[in-house]
Amino acid sequence: MRVGKSAVERKKGEYEGLQGGGRKSLQAKYFSLESLLLLICLTASLLILPLILPPLPPPPFMLLLLPIAILTVLMFLAFMPSNVRDITL
Numbered sequence: 001m002r003v004g005k006s007a008v009e010r011k012k013g014e015y016e017g018l019q020g021g022g023r024k025s026l027q028a029k030y031f032s033l034e035s036l037l038l039l040i041c042l043t044a045s046l047l048i049l050p051l052i053l054p055p056l057p058p059p060p061f062m063l064l065l066l067p068i069a070i071l072t073v074l075m076f077l078a079f080m081p082s083n084v085r086d087i088t089l
Contacts, residue, residue: 031039
């Protein structure tokens, strides 16, 4: 009589569990029905609304400089040397 599963059977079960094992569909595994419907509605609105709504005027020049300023600050922070000795202590 066998009481437990062998190591090979356990590994096979784990692998099938990771792969889905054919028990759950891809839609049921990652998205609920509500979230899938929400994603479909958002996609449809992004495709249809630009065709219906009138074009917007360009933003003011100062507002266009805001993303450039944010990018400049982030680049400065990314390449700024840090004192590693202070961080590790």
